[in-house]
Amino acid sequence: MYIIIPALISNEESSKALQKTIDNIEWKYVKKLILISQGEMPKITLPQSDKFVHEYYDKGLTKWIAIQKGFKYLEGDEMVMLLDGDDPIEKNSFKELMEEISTTRADWMVGKRDEIILYSSDQHGQNSRLYLELFTNTLLILLDELREVYKGNTPDIQSGVYIIRANILKTIDFSDVKSYGGELTIFHQLSMRGVRCESVDIVTNASLQSSYRFKTIVEAIFDFRFFKSRLNEKILRICGELTPAMYPEYFRNLDLEEYRREVANIVALADF
Numbered sequence: 259m260y261i262i263i264p265a266l267i268s269n270e271e272s273s274k275a276l277q278k279t280i281d282n283i284e285w286k287y288v289k290k291l292i293l294i295s296q297g298e299m300p301k302i303t304l305p306q307s308d309k310f311v312h313e314y315y316d317k318g319l320t321k322w323i324a325i326q327k328g329f330k331y332l333e334g335d336e337m338v339m340l341l342d343g344d345d346p347i348e349k350n351s352f353k354e355l356m357e358e359i360s361t362t363r364a365d366w367m368v369g370k371r372d373e374i375i376l377y378s379s380d381q382h383g384q385n386s387r388l389y390l391e392l393f394t395n396t397l398l399i400l401l402d403e404l405r406e407v408y409k410g411n412t413p414d415i416q417s418g419v420y421i422i423r424a425n426i427l428k429t430i431d432f433s434d435v436k437s438y439g440g441e442l443t444i445f446h447q448l449s450m451r452g453v454r455c456e457s458v459d460i461v462t463n464a465s466l467q468s469s470y471r472f473k474t475i476v477e478a479i480f481d482f483r484f485f486k487s488r489l490n491e492k493i494l495r496i497c498g499e500l501t502p503a504m505y506p507e508y509f510r511n512l513d514l515e516e517y518r519r520e521v522a523n524i525v526a527l528a529d530f
């Protein structure tokens with residue numbers, strides 16, 4: 259398999275997290291690891307191997323442009339894992355995931371996180387990012403009419419762990435992705451072609467503060483053509499009501515009143 263890691267390095271902590279991400283890789287499964295880093299030059303020890311390439315840019319990229327820089331190294335129909343560089347997956351879980359990818363016949367897998375705990379600097383509640391992801395995932399599932407397809411196990415669409423065959427990944431049009439949300443774009447485009455994802459369970463590590471601001475994420479999501487052109491009050495209301503039932507596994511310990519307030523805030527911020 260190939261692995262593409264986009265990494266924005268802003269301090270010692272993010273450099274360390276990148277080192278851990280790379281240290282957890284089982285090299286026997288890997289054809290090429292492609293690291294596209296930006297910000298500070300990462301202070302890491304890299305494997306001396308022709309299985310490894312590193313492109314560094316001091317500025318001017320986003321996560322999804324960085325990922326696309328890696329496409330020129332991809333050949334054939336091997337699996338490509340898009341992996342965040344902030345050590346998002348617990349060590350053993352990552353090992354199991356690599357094992358599974360090495361034998362799967364699937365065209366496309368999406369990592370389903372055990373917990374969604376994310377922090378953007380400007381979010382106002384502990385669970386704001388969780389609600390934002392689940393609400394907008396549900397919106398996409400509704401708009402793309404996929405409720406029946408994924409009944410009982412709704413994909414974790416905005417998880418950073420996407421695994422797709424190289425030839426398929428290269429056909430995705432990312433021109434609509436400004437900053438955040440390439441996962442939603444991939445999900446939408448492949449779904450429209452009838453390519454279904456397989457969810458694969460992953461155990462997450464505690465996450466560092468996000469490089470994205472909450473407001474930026476909301477604006478980016480609601481700016482996608484496939485959202486914007488199809489939204490109205492009614493679909494937003496239905497989506498608000500359906501989300502907890504689509505993702506009961508994440509709603510177990512949550513307060514529904516808090517959820518409703520957060521959704522109202524998201525819709526107000528979205529200003530579509």
Ligand SMILES: Nc1nc2c(ncn2[C@@H]2O[C@H](COP(=O)(O)OP(=O)(O)O)[C@@H](O)[C@H]2O)c(=O)[nH]1
Binds near residue numbers: 264295467469
């Ligand atoms: N190369 C590159 N990587 C980025 C950029 N922005 C974000 N990333 C990486 O994309 C991944 C996801 O970003 P992160 O801030 O962790 O988002 P979150 O987990 O959704 O809160 C991380 O590995 C970041 O380092 C960027 O502008 N350039």
Ligand SMILES: [Mg+2]
Binds near residue numbers: 346465468
């Ligand atoms: Mg992260």
